[in-house]
Amino acid sequence: MKLRYFAFLICLMTTFQGYSQTTANRKNPFLVEKNTVVDYAKVTPADVDDYAKHTLNAVKEMITRIKKEPTISFDNVFGSMDEIKNKIYTTSNNCFMMYWVSTDSITRAKGLAGYQLLDSLSTSMYSDKDIYNKMLKFKASPDYGKLKENRKILVDDMILGFELSGVNLSEDKLSQYKTLSKEINELSTNYSNNMNSAKDILTLDNKGAEGLPEDFKANYKVGDHYEIPIINATNETVMGTASNEETRKAYYTKFFNRAADKNIDILDQMVKKRDELAKVMGYPTYASYATVTRMAKNPQTAWSFVNDLISRVREKAKADVVLLENEKKSESKGGAAKLEPWDIAYYKTQIQKRQYNVNNEELRAYFPMEGCLKGMFDIYQKLLGMQFKKVQNPSVWSPEVEMYEVYEGTKLKGKFYMDLFPRPNKETWFYGVNIVSGKGNEFPVAMLLGNFTRPTKTSPSLLSQKELKTLFHEFGHIVNMMSYHGEFSSQQESKADFTESMSQLFENWIADYNMVSTFAKHYKTGKPLPKETFDNMQKAKKVASGIGTIQSLQRCVYDLNLYDKYNPEKPLSTDQLWKDIDKQLGVMDFYVPGTHYQANWIHINTHPVYYYGYLWSEVYALDMFTQFEKNGLTDTKTGMRYRELILANGTQRDIVKAVEEFLGRPSDNKAYIKSLDL
Known part of the structure; x- marks a missing residue:
């Protein structure tokens, strides 16, 4: 899952504080020249605090210069705004990362405060009518018509960003927008804190x-x-x-x-305030507001996409319920046995063992983290024309964090960190995280944040098939970030309902024995994973696949309901909504009374109206993978085309056109429908 810190800065908060000088007699590790590594091991809470305030001060001066500039041109308005965005982006990402990963509680608190400080500045900046009017004047000038494609896209997107941040609102409504943004961000932060500290x-x-x-x-x-x-x-x-x-x-x-005692109420407030914010902005629902910048464009398109998949998958999911329920009855020696949600994974595992001799826990022995990383690196390097070189004794925030440099030949292309295992108070999910965007001659910097199975006293970290898939997926986000070399920071990230496709594509490499056999070796004996075992693993993955897909669709429907069907006059219980969706799907009762999935679900908190994008993206991912099936999974020529046309694109050109050029034809959903195995 790729974290997007600035989705037109919707969720922003706090008022800004005064500027403070760097800690006396000491250089701030963050205040370094471009392309210089941050000395993270030496970062103190005071450094984080000063860094955020230093950036705030610098950005305020840059904004003043733009507003005083007597002439209006692309460079002194849009180019300058992109420089500001990049400065805020890098500082905010560093601050937020410290909040997520630092082992020091005060540093975490200062990281969050620094992020909020700059969000507040961004809120004011993106609703600044003086800057917005300069933008409109440029767009009305002959110079706008002379722009090349990516610059024209930047102008249009930046203007839309201002409009979605309330620049055209009346003074009263703009005040409401800012207040709601602040309150939403406070609620979201509290939700995350509760979840991560549970x-x-x-x-x-x-x-x-x-x-x-x-x-x-x-x-x-x-x-x-x-x-x-x-x-x-x-x-x-x-x-x-x-x-x-x-x-x-x-x-x-x-x-x-987890965190249900606090987060149910927080979610209720957050959904209500997001609905209010959308209506202040003139949209009927928050989903309508959030999808303006997506490929889907509107929630109706997302609903149609999800409902079509439900109609295709429902019968397979029903058959899977019967299959698993029969397995449970068989185990209970013919007695009555109803399949419960906590049974699904267990009886799926039992069938996989009995029919295919696949024991996923025993298979972990063939997938030690160290070997998987090396094998994955080898595949990505060959495919994309990159080399990953481990940095010895890097300056990092925790001793177990690793750092790598990315080269193309002898040319340094970027740097990334890997923080792979859980520890107290660390963010609990899995992310590919941007730190530096990599515009122009600036190196991109990123981090893979994971919570994989830790090594034990008797064994190294041994990955399940699910964790291996997650590793390949999240590292796909990292190479996506390492591939960008565009002119503008603002165009580094793709659209929210396409961004997952670029890493979902790489999951396909672990479904090929020739790829997996290069690194799947027993951690004790060194023997490779047998081909027969691998073939059985692939067959076993199809067991109850319909239930897995319908549960993903269930979450899509839940997310869309929260943010597209909210009725402030009769707000629905977020627990009741699970029951209603179960009845609508007609597959089984997935909801367990007394549980609250929505209290510890990161997406509906920080990524509202996002979940449909996983399946939307997968359609593109599987279609693009057909080129590798045709040309070879280690074909560097195809990999380099993918890197340049798709990974490096961001929003520099229309995504649909970029995909069509890569495919040599219009995109379709044939590969995705085939993958459902209906």
């Missing part, structure tokens, strides 16, 4: 731990019992292997109740 464990005796892998149990053994933390890194193992149904139910209930 700590719960499931205590099991030997009976409760039946079925769990021995290495897994050993890692969490405390005296004569086991204490399993309720985190992403343990979820897949517990839900897929615990043979005791009460254990699965207890873990499931705890997992989907």
Whole structure:
């Protein structure tokens, strides 16, 4: 999942504070020349605070210069605004990253405060009528018609960004917009803080731990019992292997109740305020407002896309429910047995073991993190014409963080960090995160933030197939960021409902034995993963695939309902909404009374009206992959075309045209429909 900090700066907050000088007698690690590495190990809370205020002061001076400029040209309006955007972007990303990953609580707090400080400045800037009027005057001039494609796109997008930030509102409505933006950001931050700081464990005796892998149990053994933390890194193992149904139910209930005591109310307020903000802006719903800049353009298109997929997948999902329910009945020796949500992963695993001799937990032994990273790097390097060189003894925020430089031949192209394992108070999800955009001759800098299975006392980090897929996906975002070499920072990121496609495409490489066999080797014996086992793994992935797809669509429908069907006169319970969607889908009761999935779901918090974009993007990803199927999965020529036409594009040219040029034809959904295996 790629984090987008500035979606036209909708969710912004706080008032700005005064400028402070750098900490006395000490150089601030952030205040370095362009393309100079930040000395993260030396960063103090005071450095973060000063860095944000230093940028605020510099940006205010830059804004003043634009407004005083007597002439109006592309360079002194739009070029200058892009320089400002880039300065804010880099500082905000660094501050927010410190909030997510720093091991020091005060540094985390200062990182969040610095991000909010610059958001407040951005709110004021993007509603500045003097700058906006200069933009409009340029667009009305003959010089606008002379612009080449990417510059014309920049002008149009920047003007739209101002308009979506309330520049044309009356003074009263603009004040409402700013207040709502601030309140939404405060709520969103509190939601994330609650989710990331949630700590719960499931205590099991030997009976409760039946079925769990021995290495897994050993890692969490405390005296004569086991204490399993309720985190992403343990979820897949517990839900897929615990043979005791009460254990699965207890873990499931705890997992989907993280932060529920606080976040249910926060979500209710956030949905209400986003609806109010949309109406202040003149849109009927928040979804209408949020999709203006997307490929879909409006929520109706997103709804049509999602409903069409539901109609295609529903019957397969129903058949999968019968399949899993029969497996449960068989295990209970013919007794009545209803399939429950906490059973899905377990009985899918049981069928995979019985029919295909595939044990996903045992297969982890063939996928140690170190070997997977090397194999993945080899594939990406060959395909994209890049080289990744590990930096020895880098200055980082945690000792386990690694740093790499990216080269094309002898030319340095960018740098990225890898922070792969969970630790207390770290952001709990998986992201490819931008730090520096990489405009012009500036190197892009990024970070892969993960929460993969940690090494234990007896074994290295061993990845599940789901984690391997996540690794290839998130690193796809990293090479996307490393590929950009455009003229403007503002055009580095693609549209929100296309951006996932560029990394989803790379997931296909782990479905090919020739690729996987280069790195899938048993961590103890060094023996490669057998071809027969791999073939069975691919067949096993199809077990209950319809349920997996319908659950993704369920979340799409939920997200769209929250932000496109909200009625302030009769606000619907966010728990009741799950029940209503279950009835609408007619597959099974996925909702478990007493659980609150929406209380710990990052997307509806920080990425509203985003979830449909995963499936929308996948249509493009699988279509683009057909070129690699045709030309070879390590064909550098095809990979370089993909890198230059798609990864490096951002929004420099129309995405549909770029995809058509890469494919040599208009895009279609044939590959995606085939992938559903209906």
